[in-house]
Amino acid sequence: MGHEKSMRLISLNVLKEGMVVGRTIWNEAGHPLLQKGVEVSDHIINRLKQLNIHYIYIEDKIAEGIEIEETISHQVRTRTVHNITKSFNAVKKAEPTQASYVLDQQSKVIGGIIEGLLDSILESEEILTVLTDAYLYDEYLYHHSFQVTLYSIAIAKEMGYAYEDLRLIGIGAMLHDVGKLLIPTEILLKPGRLTTEEYDLMKQHAKFGFDLLRNLHSISLLVAHCAFQHHERLDGSGYPRGLVDFEIHPFAKIIGVADVFDAVTSNRVYREKLLPSQGIAIIEAGSGTIYSEKVVEALKRSIIHYPNGTVLLLSDGRRGIVSKQNNSQPECPLVRIFEVENVLLDATYEINLADHPALRIDKIETEYVAYVE
Structure with missing residues (x-):
């Protein structure tokens, strides 16, 4: 069931038709407003904008296996x-x-x-x-x-x-x-x-x-x-x-x-x-x-500084997606590196930012789009 766990956080500005919702959005009564697994349409995008939603999780293969843990169910x-x-x-x-x-x-x-x-x-x-x-x-x-x-x-x-x-x-x-x-x-x-x-x-x-x-x-x-x-x-x-x-x-x-x-x-x-x-x-x-x-x-x-599924640009030109949290150092999550200088890697690998004190997070990229399809 790998594909159930592949969530990337993106800004509504780059949400496009055909993307697949990665995490259910609930209303105040506890009913699903938009179900995980639904394919996004223009109608859905407009509705989310009306509801003043800024970010949404989508399914994405660079986020394979990344889950969102909720402290409170x-x-x-x-x-x-x-x-x-x-x-x-x-x-x-x-x-x-x-x-x-x-x-x-x-x-x-x-x-x-x-x-x-x-x-x-x-x-x-x-x-x-x-x-x-x-x-x-x-x-x-x-x-x-x-x-x-x-x-x-x-x-x-x-x-x-x-x-x-x-x-x-x-x-x-x-x-x-x-x-x-x-x-x-x-x-x-x-x-x-x-x-x-x-x-x-x-x-x-x-x-x-x-x-x-x-x-x-x-x-x-x-x-x-x-x-x-x-x-x-x-x-x-x-x-x-x-x-x-x-x-x-x-x-x-x-x-x-x-x-x-x-x-x-x-x-x-x-x-x-x-x-x-x-x-x-x-x-x-x-x-x-x-x-x-x-x-x-x-x-x-x-508290979590960089939620799982967030794309980060690091100071050495590498780009990765937050894969896990580091409970002892919340500001240094584990990051799955998938791109170097805008070139997608054939094989991703994970680094723990706590082990790389010289690395800075230059940017949170909720509007990331891969350069090559």
Whole structure:
């Protein structure tokens, strides 16, 4: 069954009729929107563009045998987002005075969700796979809350936190944006730039979240502080209170980084999403000034930088496709070399970038097309 496992990640810009889908794309209900093995037509290409999808896996013989490992199974992801949606919708529908009460009732569900995710993450030695284009969700907020929880737990696990702290960080991450349920939908989902007034109201979500959470019996006050502080930055440039380094709770520093990482690597209406390594680079640029250095380093160690099936151009003119991950050094995957100076090799071979410190990755080539057919 070799051909089931031959996935190359490409940009929608170079997707052509006749290519074959390498990995199923799912909708928010957990149903396949586009099945693996389907031949691509112009109609499919236009539909994917409408859906704001940027990358897709296709079958390709240079990717023979390359698989995508999901840290969290598709079933767990669908079930979790479904449960978050139910909990959040209950809060959203409640009268403003009742919202905290409803959230208190939902807290058992939320605690259960976190414990389930913790089990999945703690039993896996793998680093996190971060390619959200295989999933389409109507509600950005619910999917975002799920992703940020995943990244926060992975970072905190890497930093050596014990189970009870991981559980609290997970709940804090899950509820970090709960205040957005009190922001008018037209501002939340506005496709263009927000006006200054709208942005000021949007920034209130951190305070709204704190107010919703701080009096709950069933949820630690720490969780409320995660919601309050996830937009605070070390140098005092954050909001809503302009706190500085030592005033920000360590959990909020973790969730703050996870939040930005998910925002830049996810599909948003108003800008291109970035690949994981590009998202990491953006966060690294703020390491030690706006983000905690320890947290940034832990992020870099706990997630995949270059997903399997990604074509890379190396600094010595060789071109290869990421075939496996190097869990101890996520920034140095194993690469199957298939081309040298634009000439396809008769026989491919694999190198481990960790063994070649002088080699740099010059370019991620999601638009790679072979020079000779």
